[in-house]
Amino acid sequence: MSMTATAGHAHADPHHIGIVVEHPGPAPKRIVTAYGFWVFLLSDIVMFSCFFAAYAVLAGQTAGGPSGSEIFEQRNVAIETVCLLLSSFTCGMASIAADTHNRLWFYLGMAVTCVLGLIFLAIEFNEFAGLVSRGYGPSRSAFLTAFFSLVGCHGLHVSAGVLWLLTMMAQVFAKGFRVDILRRMMCFALFWHALDIIWVAVFSVVYLLGSGA
Amino acid sequence: MPAVRTVEPMMLGKLDWSAIPFDQPIPLIAGAVVLVGILGVLAWVVLRGHLPYLWDEWITSVDHKRIGVMYILLASVMLLRGGSDAIMMRIQQAVAYQSQGYLPPEHYNQIFSAHGTIMIFFVAMPFVIGLMNLVVPLQLGVRDVAFPTLNSVGFWLTATGALLVNISLVVGEFARTGWLAFPPLSELSYSPGVGVDYYAWSLQISGVGTLVAGINLVTTVLKLRTRGMNYLRMPMFCWTTLASNLLIVAAFPILTATLAMLLLDRYLGFHFFTNEAGGNVMMFMNLIWAWGHPEVYILVLPAFGIFSEVVSTFSGKALFGYRSMVLATMAICIISFMVWLHHFFTMGAGPDVNAIFGIASMIIAVPTGVKIYNWLFTMYGGRIRFATPMLWAVGFMVTFIIGGLTGVLVAVPPADFMLHNSMFLVAHFHNVIIGGVLFGAFAGFEYWFPKAFGFRLDERWGKMAFWFTFLGFYVTFLPLYVAGMLGMTRRLQHYDVAAWRPWMLVAAVGMAVLTIGVICQITQLVVSIRNREALRDRTGDPWDGRSLEWATSSPPPVFNFAFSPDVRGEDAYWDMKALARKQSLEHEGPEYHDIEMPRNSPTGFVCAFFASIMGFALIWHIWWMVILGGIGAFATFVVFAWRDHDEYVIPAAEVARIDGINLEERRSLVSMAGGV
Secondary structure, eight states, X not given: OHHHHHHHHHHHSTTOOSOOXXXXXXXXXXXXXXXXHHHHHHHHHHHHHHHHHXXXXXXXXOXXXXXXXXXXXHHHHHHHHHHHHHHHHHHHHHHHHHHTTOHHHHHHHHHHHHHHHHHHHHHHHHHHHHHHXXXXXXXXXXXXXXXXXXXXXXXXXXXXXXXXXXXHHXXXXXXOSOHHHHHHHHHHHHHHHHHHHHHHHHIIIIIIHHHHX | OHHHHHHHHHHHTTOSGGGSOTTOHHHHHHHHHHHHHHHHHHHHHHHTTOXXXXXXXXXXXXXHHHHHHHHHHHHXXXXXXHHHHHHHHHHXXXXXXXXXXXXXXXXXXXXXXXXXXXXIIXXXXXXXXXXXHHHHHHHHTOSSOSOHHHHHHHHHHHHHHHHHHHHTTTSSOOOSSTXXXXXXXXXXXXXXXXXXXXXXXXXXXXXXXHHHHHHHHHHHHHHOOOTTOOGGGSOHHHHHHHHHHHHHHHHHHHHHHHHHHHHHHHHHOOOSSOSSTTOOHHXXXXXXXXXXXXXXXXXXXXXXHHHHHHXXXXXXXXXXXXXXXXXXXXXXXXXXXXXXXXGGGGGSOOHHHHHHHHHHHHHTHHHHHHHHHHHHHHHTTSOOOOOHHHHHHHHHHHHHHHHHHHHHHHTSHHHHHHHTTBHHHXXXXXXXXXXXXXXXXXXXXXXXXXXXXXXXXXXXXXXXXXXXHHHHHHHHHHHHHHHHHTTOBSSOSOBOOGGGHHHHHHHHHHHHHHHHHHHHXXXXXXHHHHTTTTTBOSSSOTTOOOSGGGGSOSSOOTTSOSSOOOOOSSSHHHHHHHHHHHHSSSOXXXXXXXXXXXOOOTHHHHHHHHHHHHHHHHHTTOHHHHHHHHHHHHHHHHHHHHOSOOEEEEOHHHHHHHHHHHHHHHHHHHHHHHHO
């Protein structure tokens, strides 16, 4: 019996490749939480990739309706982009403030992030409402279906992000910079930055390519 | 009643009395029986005063072992439901020769759709996820999964999906579209009823649960391993769990997105997959199978892991070719994303594309073949014990090879043109899913049951269950291969071809044998529970196991291990036992410490409660209720986030007391074995 066991040992490293680095044991909670949230964000990006794929397939299917270049307003999209990129910066500031337990800068950073997010949402809502009122709603053509879904899915994420942001502010207000709240703050920051990355892709694939066509 | 009818559409959306199928006795009686059963169990629980126990120890539990058991319970109950559908279908096809049979077409269509949906999403998935939940943290030598409360949320959302599918039995209808709801049939113009909505919302909700479980298990395997548990020392089941959950994380968002698109088409008049306004039906095929093929491996990879553990334990040998097994697992994990198009060779992709996907599909058989040889070589020269789990493993090897070979056959595009959507295909995927996943689930159930509950299952009834299921499977599904070769297509409500009839009759007989197998399985459980004192597993190591789950008591204490195990190689517990025998004793008088464990939380249950309300309201267009459910779910999360104490402490003395009992038993076992 013990012979089998030793055989098992040798089996684990049959060629004796260098020194085996022993695994130190379970990672600390902060690492585990952030890691799990990263995995979630990757899965979320996979979901977005489906909407991107659908948009790529359906972009030309205007069914007699408008094409991208006829409805996209680059000025608004530019403002939206600036808002979102700036909000990533202020969100970063809020994260640093949270790490140094500075309430004033934390609230300030989060508040500005929130306002920028709301401006972004307002512009997007305005764009959608304008299109629908001109009869160019998502039911008009497959292209508009894909456009509304992709951009709207990102918008829904930003809305959820704003809701989360307000909850985070309330939590810090009520509980202070507790370890678990700091972990959540880290996840929120990851989420907000990931939405920025997705927006860069939306901006490029939908608005830049679409305006040219 | 007429007065009610005029009021209700305002308040209850599309829901009114016509939703209850008063004219169809079968679903109504089935629903009534289930309802009486549930109410009976509930009444018993309340009257006997078990409710507090149930609530404190199970419903709000965040213990991965308890959640695993609840997953498996859900899967077992749904297996009976899906199995009833199967029996009805086999009887229908046996009698519906040159006649309408006993099931009207619209009912028959619902049954085959529900059968597929239930068996994949609410039997196979929760069964394997349950086993992974139960075993993986134990095998890794840790105290819980990465996110215990989320784990509970994931389970309860899965249960919500199952609940909605069962509600469709009596309130409204289920989809008549097949288990993947292909458009344009599943679009509003061809399926105006609520059936597709039941299908889509239950999968959306349970899909969130599955994704959560996937994220949780990936993080657990990658970030929570005990000291010394390097990647290449993990038990094979942990590797297949990792691969399977990586696939969940990468594939389930595709399902979510695809069903979201279908729902947008149905609810808001979008044009993703419609025939009008430029919609593209083929996009649905590509998206759904880009999820659907990895899904096959999500299910079967954990089963491969179970067989690896079982074969190695019952052969008394380390797994042959451990590293090649790891490589094969990860190869399958990657290649499984590159073969989806073989599900629709016939739909006009052209010879070049078909050839590439045909070759990829054949290549994936190579790592699978590697695995089969590894299991065979593990058995070769071993001292094999044919306990029930091992029977399932050997039965699997034989059955899965046949299923795999017919799979390679339909991976050849010209052959697929002949066999596409025929009964041959039905026989093939049942051959791999029953022979692979279900046999694996049963092997895991028999193997780890003593670990979960502290007593073994009755071997005699277990072996009978195996033989009836094994033979029943062949008698049921081999005739379907023949019928498929004779040109019988799938999903036929009735037929006029005389040549098919005998095979359908044989298949019905096979179904009866399979049913006896299921009855044996239930009997085994009942008999074992009654004889549990005689079957008690005192040491925690009933099979002379090799990995860490056997290093703790059965059932394990809530904290799993009093001390985090220190792993020095593969087959960690086997090595420990060998060492202990040499030194004749385990640790003498160890010093115990306080252990912090996550507190129970009703978050999962409450979340699922609101999700059920929301899902039901969405299906029936009851918008105020949707908003209410949404607010409730958000409020639940905020309340959860607001709590101040998420852990409790088990004092060292209590740890010492619990661990001491098992240690005594284990010492006596080791000294006995050492004497021999």
